[in-house]
Amino acid sequence: MTAQKYMISLTRVRPLGPNDPPRNEHEFPEVRCEIIGPADYDAAMRIFRAYCNLPMVRNGRQRAKIVPVAGSENPGHSRHSSVALQNSHA
Numbered sequence: 001m002t003a004q005k006y007m008i009s010l011t012r013v014r015p016l017g018p019n020d021p022p023r024n025e026h027e028f029p030e031v032r033c034e035i036i037g038p039a040d041y042d043a044a045m046r047i048f049r050a051y052c053n054l055p056m057v058r059n060g061r062q063r064a065k066i067v068p069v070a071g072s073e074n075p076g077h078s079r080h081s082s083v084a085l086q087n088s089h090a
Helices: 041-052
Strands: 006-012 031-036 062-068
Touching: 006 041, 041 062
Parallel strands: none
Antiparallel strands: 006 031, 006 062
């Protein structure tokens, strides 16, 4: 059994104009500024929380995401996703 692996990304939020379609990460993903693959869950959470405290993230110009990597497993932490933790300011 392999340990759950995570990817932490810092992306630029694309501003939406009045006639723009809603945000859709599948068709128009945000530009990635930084991507890190930490060694374990605790390191992933420390990096994620640090990203969330960056001024650009707190002001809504960038977004921090933590995503479980497919193919790795650890039932204890599999409940976390980029949607649940996105833009968390904990």
